[in-house]
Amino acid sequence: MIASAETFRCKPDVLFQEVSGEIVLLDLVSERYFGLNSTGARVWQGLSEGRTTEEIISGLAKEFDVSGAQLDQDVNELLEELMQAGLIESA
Amino acid sequence: MLLDEVRNSAYARAIKGLVGPETTVLDLGAGLGLLGLMAAKAGARQVYLVDPSPVLLDVESVIEANGLGDRVSIILQPIEAASLPEKVDVLVSVMTGNFLLQEDLLPTLFFARDRFLKSTGTLVPAKGTMVAVPVTLARPERHPAFRLMRAIQGLDYDSVRRRFVNRVQFERFFESDALYLAAPEPLATLDFSIADKAAVDTTTTFRATANGRLDGLLGWFDMDLGDHALSTGPQAESVHWKQAFMPLETPVSIRQGEEVQFSLNRPERGEWTWSVSVGGSVQRMSTFFGYRPDIEAFERQAPGHVLEDTPESVSARFVLERIARGVTRKEMERDFLQWNERHLVDHPSARTWLHQFLDRFSC
Numbered sequence: 001m002i003a004s005a006e007t008f009r010c011k012p013d014v015l016f017q018e019v020s021g022e023i024v025l026l027d028l029v030s031e032r033y034f035g036l037n038s039t040g041a042r043v044w045q046g047l048s049e050g051r052t053t054e055e056i057i058s059g060l061a062k063e064f065d066v067s068g069a070q071l072d073q074d075v076n077e078l079l080e081e082l083m084q085a086g087l088i089e090s091a
Numbered sequence: 092m093l094l095d096e097v098r099n100s101a102y103a104r105a106i107k108g109l110v111g112p113e114t115t116v117l118d119l120g121a122g123l124g125l126l127g128l129m130a131a132k133a134g135a136r137q138v139y140l141v142d143p144s145p146v147l148l149d150v151e152s153v154i155e156a157n158g159l160g161d162r163v164s165i166i167l168q169p170i171e172a173a174s175l176p177e178k179v180d181v182l183v184s185v186m187t188g189n190f191l192l193q194e195d196l197l198p199t200l201f202f203a204r205d206r207f208l209k210s211t212g213t214l215v216p217a218k219g220t221m222v223a224v225p226v227t228l229a230r231p232e233r234h235p236a237f238r239l240m241r242a243i244q245g246l247d248y249d250s251v252r253r254r255f256v257n258r259v260q261f262e263r264f265f266e267s268d269a270l271y272l273a274a275p276e277p278l279a280t281l282d283f284s285i286a287d288k289a290a291v292d293t294t295t296t297f298r299a300t301a302n303g304r305l306d307g308l309l310g311w312f313d314m315d316l317g318d319h320a321l322s323t324g325p326q327a328e329s330v331h332w333k334q335a336f337m338p339l340e341t342p343v344s345i346r347q348g349e350e351v352q353f354s355l356n357r358p359e360r361g362e363w364t365w366s367v368s369v370g371g372s373v374q375r376m377s378t379f380f381g382y383r384p385d386i387e388a389f390e391r392q393a394p395g396h397v398l399e400d401t402p403e404s405v406s407a408r409f410v411l412e413r414i415a416r417g418v419t420r421k422e423m424e425r426d427f428l429q430w431n432e433r434h435l436v437d438h439p440s441a442r443t444w445l446h447q448f449l450d451r452f453s454c
Contacts, residue, residue, distance in 0.1 A: 015364070015377055015379050015380070017379070017380055017384065019383060019384055019386055020386065022386055024384040024386065024389060026362060026377075026379045028356055028358075028364060031358045031361050033384075033389055033392075035386060035389045035390060035393070
């Protein structure tokens with residue numbers, strides 16, 4: 001489980017572009033493409049702007065009518081997936 | 092390419108130096124067979140021309156006209172499906188695309204090498220070296236990446252400029268089209284006898300030999316043909332290959348003696364990504380940004396995506412089942428069009444689709 005206080009950053013070899021609110025990623029190392037839905041895209045944008053995990057979660061909490069615990073869980077799961085895929089690293 | 096005399100002469104010289112009375116030769120992607128026929132004329136014992144395109148059949152009359160029928164065989168198949176009665180001494184091909192990697196033909200060469208070339212055999216060409224040089228374009232306005240910095244008919248198109256900045260422009264450049272800001276440097280060499288990936292991931296440092304505006308890098312490749320080389324650069328005699336211009340998003344001024352660091356990454360069949368570093372400022376461009384990705388297409392390619400039928404796959408299944416049952420073409424057309432009427436309304440295109448499908452999947 002990732003702690004909210006942890007901070008991550010997008011790996012420099014990951015290119016991304018936004019398309020209709022979603023994000024397509026290209027990892028130059030693994031040569032694989034990834035897609036993030038609109039919520040995942042918000043997380044990625046936050047990471048790319050250097051926000052902490054806490055800041056990203058609180059930003060999403062203002063927009064979505066979801067419990068804090070649920071949001072924590074969803075964001076942490078996504079961050080774990082991004083870590084496992086080698087797309088982000090600890091800052 | 093048949094008429095590219097510069098290339099033809101360079102290959103002829105290489106082939107003559109390799110071919111003797113016992114030599115066997117494979118001409119991969121033979122087309123109109125020129126390289127293989129040059130080997131036959133030079134005295135090779137046996138030449139195999141391999142190409143999946145029916146254009147190869149036109150070579151039969153050329154073989155006959157030149158009296159080479161006793162030593163040339165035509166194999167109208169993709170190399171992956173071809174079988175040769177022996178391994179060959181020389182594998183000759185033109186699997187090198189613009190800037191070496193464009194068109195992604197080299198993996199086919201590696202396949203043919205592994206399957207059909209003797210361990211003591213020779214490849215023509217033997218190696219390809221990618222070369223680049225930082226340049227100022229003589230007419231930058233010819234490139235959309237720079238032209239779109241200014242309005243077109245009073246309309247601001249700068250927002251789509253990014254698409255053009257992130258494309259490699261393959262075009263014929265002459266020496267007068269680009270002013271070199273440094274000496275050309277080799278980026279990477281692919282030795283075709285051992286390479287197993289047609290990819291590049293390299294960083295090269297140039298030292299500017301003049302002050303000027305750096306618009307981008309111009310790339311090409313040089314071919315090693317044994318005891319001599321063939322360059323596809325702007326300074327060389329004109330050949331059919333084009334050069335590759337990789338623009339900067341924002342041109343920068345550089346001074347004589349300054350270092351320009353250039354990184355190029357291109358996996359096999361993947362995106363071209365290049366970055367340029369001058370005086371601590373870095374610009375990174377990639378063909379990944381040169382197009383708008385189709386999100387749905389990406390989703391369909393995901394490993395967890397559950398596959399679904401399309402109208403075409405349903406039609407294909409209908410036809411394949413009947414092929415297995417053994418029906419005539421006439422019966423197939425009648426059944427298919429009747430069945431198709433209940434599913435689709437576009438009758439003429441259904442007939443065309445059926446016959447194209449039958450040509451491909453039945454005999």
